[in-house]
Amino acid sequence: MDWGAVAAGLLTLAIYSFLYRDNPVYKFAESLLIGLSIGYALVTFWQTAILDKLVYPLFSHGQLLLIVPLLLGLMMFSRFSRRLGWLSRIPLALMIGAGAGSAIPAMLYERTLRQVSNSIQPLVTAGGQFNFSGLVVLVGLLSTLAYFYFSREHKGFLGSFAKIGTYFMMIFFGATFGYTVMSRMSTLIGRVDFLLTDFLHYLK
Amino acid sequence: MRTSSLRLIVLFAVILPLSSFLIASPIIAADSPQTETAWFDRRTLPALIASLVSIAAVLYAVWVIGRKKHLFIREIPGLKAVEEAVGRATEMGTAIVFTPGYGGDIQRPTTIASMNILSNVAEKTASYDCRLIYPTHDPVIMAVAQEVVKEGYIKAGYPDRYNPDDIFYISSSQFGYAAAVDGIISRTRPASVFLLGTFEAESLIMAETGNAIGAIQIAGTDSTIQLAFFIVACDYTLIGEELFAASGYLTNDRVILSTVKAQDILKLLIAVFVLVAVIWSTLNPSSDWWKF
Amino acid sequence: MNNQKIRWTIFASLFAVIVVSYIITLKWRIPTSPSVQKSYDLIESLPPSSMVIVSFDHEASSLPEIQPISYIILRHLFSRNQRVIGMSLFAEGTAIGYQTLNKLAAEYGKKYGEDYVFLGFKPQHISAILGMGESIRQVFPQDYLGNYLAEIPLMSGVENYRQIAAVISLADGDRTVQWIEYTGKKHGLTILGGFTAAMITTYDPYLSSGQLYSAVGGIVGAAEYEGILGLPGKANRALLSQTAAHIFIVLLVIAGNIAYFKRRKGGK
Amino acid sequence: MSSRIPLIVCLVAGLIMFLQYFSAHPVARAMFNQVNDWWQIIFAFTLFVGVAAFMNNSMRAIRRGKERPFKTVSLLALISMPLLAIIGGTKIGSPFLWTFDNLQAPMQATVFSLLAFFVASASFRGFRARNLQATILLVAALIVLLGRMPIMAYLSDTIPELTYWIQDYPSMAARRAILIGIGLGSMTTALRVILGLERTYLRGQ
Numbered sequence: 007m008d009w010g011a012v013a014a015g016l017l018t019l020a021i022y023s024f025l026y027r028d029n030p031v032y033k034f035a036e037s038l039l040i041g042l043s044i045g046y047a048l049v050t051f052w053q054t055a056i057l058d059k060l061v062y063p064l065f066s067h068g069q070l071l072l073i074v075p076l077l078l079g080l081m082m083f084s085r086f087s088r089r090l091g092w093l094s095r096i097p098l099a100l101m102i103g104a105g106a107g108s109a110i111p112a113m114l115y116e117r118t119l120r121q122v123s124n125s126i127q128p129l130v131t132a133g134g135q136f137n138f139s140g141l142v143v144l145v146g147l148l149s150t151l152a153y154f155y156f157s158r159e160h161k162g163f164l165g166s167f168a169k170i171g172t173y174f175m176m177i178f179f180g181a182t183f184g185y186t187v188m189s190r191m192s193t194l195i196g197r198v199d200f201l202l203t204d205f206l207h208y209l210k
Numbered sequence: 211m212r213t214s215s216l217r218l219i220v221l222f223a224v225i226l227p228l229s230s231f232l233i234a235s236p237i238i239a240a241d242s243p244q245t246e247t248a249w250f251d252r253r254t255l256p257a258l259i260a261s262l263v264s265i266a267a268v269l270y271a272v273w274v275i276g277r278k279k280h281l282f283i284r285e286i287p288g289l290k291a292v293e294e295a296v297g298r299a300t301e302m303g304t305a306i307v308f309t310p311g312y313g314g315d316i317q318r319p320t321t322i323a324s325m326n327i328l329s330n331v332a333e334k335t336a337s338y339d340c341r342l343i344y345p346t347h348d349p350v351i352m353a354v355a356q357e358v359v360k361e362g363y364i365k366a367g368y369p370d371r372y373n374p375d376d377i378f379y380i381s382s383s384q385f386g387y388a389a390a391v392d393g394i395i396s397r398t399r400p401a402s403v404f405l406l407g408t409f410e411a412e413s414l415i416m417a418e419t420g421n422a423i424g425a426i427q428i429a430g431t432d433s434t435i436q437l438a439f440f441i442v443a444c445d446y447t448l449i450g451e452e453l454f455a456a457s458g459y460l461t462n463d464r465v466i467l468s469t470v471k472a473q474d475i476l477k478l479l480i481a482v483f484v485l486v487a488v489i490w491s492t493l494n495p496s497s498d499w500w501k502f
Numbered sequence: 503m504n505n506q507k508i509r510w511t512i513f514a515s516l517f518a519v520i521v522v523s524y525i526i527t528l529k530w531r532i533p534t535s536p537s538v539q540k541s542y543d544l545i546e547s548l549p550p551s552s553m554v555i556v557s558f559d560h561e562a563s564s565l566p567e568i569q570p571i572s573y574i575i576l577r578h579l580f581s582r583n584q585r586v587i588g589m590s591l592f593a594e595g596t597a598i599g600y601q602t603l604n605k606l607a608a609e610y611g612k613k614y615g616e617d618y619v620f621l622g623f624k625p626q627h628i629s630a631i632l633g634m635g636e637s638i639r640q641v642f643p644q645d646y647l648g649n650y651l652a653e654i655p656l657m658s659g660v661e662n663y664r665q666i667a668a669v670i671s672l673a674d675g676d677r678t679v680q681w682i683e684y685t686g687k688k689h690g691l692t693i694l695g696g697f698t699a700a701m702i703t704t705y706d707p708y709l710s711s712g713q714l715y716s717a718v719g720g721i722v723g724a725a726e727y728e729g730i731l732g733l734p735g736k737a738n739r740a741l742l743s744q745t746a747a748h749i750f751i752v753l754l755v756i757a758g759n760i761a762y763f764k765r766r767k768g769g770k
Numbered sequence: 771m772s773s774r775i776p777l778i779v780c781l782v783a784g785l786i787m788f789l790q791y792f793s794a795h796p797v798a799r800a801m802f803n804q805v806n807d808w809w810q811i812i813f814a815f816t817l818f819v820g821v822a823a824f825m826n827n828s829m830r831a832i833r834r835g836k837e838r839p840f841k842t843v844s845l846l847a848l849i850s851m852p853l854l855a856i857i858g859g860t861k862i863g864s865p866f867l868w869t870f871d872n873l874q875a876p877m878q879a880t881v882f883s884l885l886a887f888f889v890a891s892a893s894f895r896g897f898r899a900r901n902l903q904a905t906i907l908l909v910a911a912l913i914v915l916l917g918r919m920p921i922m923a924y925l926s927d928t929i930p931e932l933t934y935w936i937q938d939y940p941s942m943a944a945r946r947a948i949l950i951g952i953g954l955g956s957m958t959t960a961l962r963v964i965l966g967l968e969r970t971y972l973r974g975q
Contacts (some may be wrong), residue, residue: 010872017873021389021880025513025887028396033840035877036389041844042874043383044821045851049860052852055814059807074806079815085353086822092772096779097812098316098354103780104805105317106960107787113319113960114264115257115502118951121946122480123502128491139514139939144488146943148481154451154951156283171947175449176903178944180910181936182438187889188699188918191747192566194886195740197235197879198520199566209525219846251794265952268961319956322963347927349820350813375827379820383874385881411563411885418888421895422509432952434945441907443888450948453956465967469958476954516890533924550875562875563882597871600862647862701919703934722920741920747886748919754894755912760900 008204018197027165146174244431256500256502264476271472272465281467282312288428288446289456295402295426296334305341306331307400307425309391309416310407312384313433316350320432324407325358326457326466327430332362336371344377345394347387352379388412392419405429405444406453409436417443430456516750524739531729537709538726540716541694542578544668550583552667553660558590559598559627559677564698565598570724570737571696572602572672578731580610580617585656587666588620589642591627591677600646615654618751620716622646627677631684635663663689668715676704682713694718777966784964821848910936 020035064072078100084093125147127140149171150163160168202209275281299306308328312319328344334340342359346352356377363372380390391412395403396419403420405413405427413429413436420427421443429440430448440447448456451473458466487500548554556576560568579586588603590596600620607618621642624630633641638660639651651657659665669691671678678695685691692715695705699720708714718727721744724737787805790798825848828841851866858864899905916922917933963969 010868014872014876017877018880021877021884024392024396025884026510028393033393034843034901036393037843038847039383039386039874039877039881040381040390041847042851042869043381043878044824045385045848046870046874047382047817048821048848048852049855050816051810051814051817051859055810060811071804072811073259075811078808078814078850082353082812082815082819085356085819092776094353095357095772095776097816098350098357099780100775100783101350101809101812102316102322102354102963103783104787104809105315106319106322106780106963107784108444108959109317109319110264110788110964111254111257111261111791113953113956114260115254117949117956119256119260119502121949121953123486123908125943125946126484126487126491126500128495128842129488130492130495132495139935140488142939143943144484146940147484147837150944150947151477151481151950154947155474155477156281156455156470159284171944172903173906174940174944175948176906177910177936178436178941178948179441180907181914181933181941182435182911183442183893184914185700185918185937186435186438187748187751187915188744188920189564189567189887191742191744192564192891193883194516194520195524195743195747195905196566196569197481197883198517198524198743199736199739200876200879202521202524210860247795249793249795249798251792253794254792261788261957264957268958272967319959319963320952322959322968323955326968332910349816352820352823353816363974375823378827379817379824383878385878386874389877390880411882414888414892415881415884418892419861421892422506432956434948434952437948439892443892451951454959457959466963470961473954473958475949478952480950499897506895511888512890512894516887520886562879638858699920720920722923725920744920748915751890751893752912754890754913755897755915758894758896759898759908762900 011204015201018201018205145170150174219369229429240430246429263479264472267475268469268472271468271475275471276468281464281469281471283455283459283470284389286452286456286459288430288448288452289459291426291428291446292331292460293334295404295428296331296338296340298426299335299401300338300340302401304401305343305398306335306402306404307343307345307391307395307398307420308404308406309345310348310351311409311431311433311436312347312354312387312412313353313410314408315348316354318381318408318432320408322455323457324430325354326463327404327406327453327460329358329362330457330460332359333366335495336363336366336368339368339371341373342376343394343398343400345380345387345391347380347382347384349379352377384410384412388415391416395425399423400425402426402428405431405440406448407431409433409440410502411436414439414443420444516747519746519750520743522558523743526742527734527738528742529734532726534726534730535723537716538718538723539730541575541718542727542730544662544692544694544715545575545578545582545584548582548584548667552584553586553587554579554584555589555666555667555669556599556603557669557671557677557681558588558595558602559592559681560599560670560674561592561594562753564674566740567698567721568672568696569602569734570721570725570740571718572737573606573730574724574727574733575670575672575694575696576602576606577609577726577733580606580612581731583617584667586618587638587656587660588618590623591680593623593625593632596623596646614658615649615733619654619656620646621651625655626683631680635685635689638661642742656701663691668692668694670694670696674698674701676701678705678714679708682708686713696723781966784960788964806881824848910941 017035020031023029024032060072060076063069078097081093081097084090092110121123125143127136127137129140131137149167153168153171155168158164230238296306308331310321310324332342344355344359346355356374359377360372363369381387394416395416403425405416406429409431410433417427417429417440427444428446429444430453431437431440432450432453435445455470458470490497524654557749578588586603588599590599603618603620607614610617622645630641642651644650645654664683669685671681671693673695681693686693692714695717697705697719699722702717702719705714706716709717718724721737721740725741728734728737749762790802825845828845831841832838851869854866854869858866860866897908897911899908913929913936914933916928922930959968
């Protein structure tokens, strides 16, 4: 008997019991999942960060610079002290600052420049035909941008133009929802497959 | 410290190296052959120009527009609801659940924007004496959120009401976190749920559970796909940039408000750029100067 | 009906719809798209005991869509007695790849180390792809289980891409693009793709230029493949379940509107 | 002092990371990797802090008798993973991986699959034609739902084509504009952080 499949099957059903209502069986599965996943994270980070990036390079290869992150990491523990608690803000400031610094050009390039440049297409195709889709993109982009214009009340021309933008956004939201149904259903089909095949051995 | 010395720091630390960098970069770029090891990577030139233009716009907005007496920002529907949401939780004597989503870490500006709203919500919950529960998947976010909430409680004048145990790390696994938040929502039955930050697939798992217990839900995210689910399942949704503007609107922070103005200036520039480029490409299909 | 009861009804019906539609196997004759037929023909035309690399370039979350593809392609390979070198360019694909290979190899009575092998995962995928063109052993000195490649019978005589008949990349992102760009021209490797439905259009340009030999897309592609082989399996079932689920959701949207307009009429 | 140092650290770290983006020089790349490694080390320590707080809370709850059985399950599960890893390693066939594969992973997959149910309940409730905008949302969703139905490829050419057109043009245009806004908002937020104008997290005391 495959005890793994039995355990997995029972836990699968325990999680599904939440769909009826919150209950002790779900709560048990939830508590187990929380505990296991925290433990798993501890092991993973111990191996990939502490051992591989700190302990081995520092003690086996003598990369002394690594004392800095070691100290910064230890400073995090000052949170448990009332007097020295502010020390933990130094590693936090380093992480926040470094993240913000790389975010500026990265965000501008990926989120802004690339999107602008990908939206530009000639309104007349090579064959001399009017490019209706291109016009739709142009109007959609500009009107949605108008919706995100905060400096003025949305009245008059700006108001109506921004309103067109909301229609485009609704198309986007609706289409995205419809588009993702397939992958969401796939996850359920995957579990049903597991239950019927590996747990109940109903299907081969 | 404050403004004057801040400006000095900005001037020396940012403007000088950047401007010399900008002047020098085309020369360096023209001189050195494009190698994989150049000091200045020519492929990043568009990002560099965009960064400098943006930084200029932000500094202009903070120093010039920021001086104006009244900074107008259009109404954002979800924000009026924040007050209502806290009020309702107090009235009903229940808690508020606030969570930042699985997709973000502290590196992500969205998380910082979410923190600003959290700070405002914390001030309100402090003065109404309403419990604020903040589960997160990221221990760094937990640490920062504790600082933010503590500060909010101090600012509101009730430091003793702050309970660090209510701002906690719950699991690093996406669906461990989702299961835990679902459990918290269905057990504490909060009157209001705030889902603000970068969300992934867990968005709808949380939003539907919140909906099932009848909570007012205010969501906001920069994950475009999850926006669709929030729009369908939540009462109010801050769409993308609205989340960033919201933090200024709520805190009435002049700096944030003026940077929102800078964003508007840049949006105008982008609109003009797009129009010019579309006309240009229509008249001259072989051109591609607008390709990055 | 109150909201809670409506929710329960919806949940129970969805579960029933999926389970029932998954149990049914339809013996329908699905028309085969040219790209799937081309993939089938290629594997069919390889001489027995050819070396094929199967790379699991996807994450666990897209497993439901990718797995039917990997199953049917591996079934085809093993039934034709081809030899399979498994690997992954995604950390998450590693365990999945190993388990999938073992499961299907067992079905066909294949032996690890003689008929198939799993090399494991390499980060920095571009340098891994490039490096294997020089020497596979350099990039993967050991297999996933820690055996040295020199000691694995299957790998004797396998130096680099020159001994490889084809690469099959099962991807939910753009990893296959890197296979195409870093091996295609230089080593003249034949590359097949297995993709999630969402990714198919991304690969259209590579298909039409011939850089990508052919592709099996989504569960539709997998079901077509199962159809050719006459082995209706997971994809056939999933195809029916997906269709049923989509119809169910459409009906729910319509029912929601009917309920809304009825209530509004009653309210007035 | 206690409030100045974090601000300076933040500014310096931000500037360095900003500038390295524009360089392909090995020194810059190495520095970037260095900072990334540091980041992971600090993150791991922060994780220990978070886990310590979690265990602390659970122990206190157990002592108070609040939800005793469930907190005990969490704690035992938490401790068992590192223990299993120490005893049997983390390679294939180890009890650690068995636990992950047969307990944790299936539960995670199941929680993920709850989404299918919630997509269903949300689509019953969320697509009502209340006004023009809601109607557009409804129509777009219905067309794409039909177009994405796997067997639709055999039934009709128009609906799948229309679906692709919607996704590639009107929907994409709105998505791009949303992304542009997010890019700008992120940029100004990050800039405020580096310049010390945004320091909710560093204030206090």
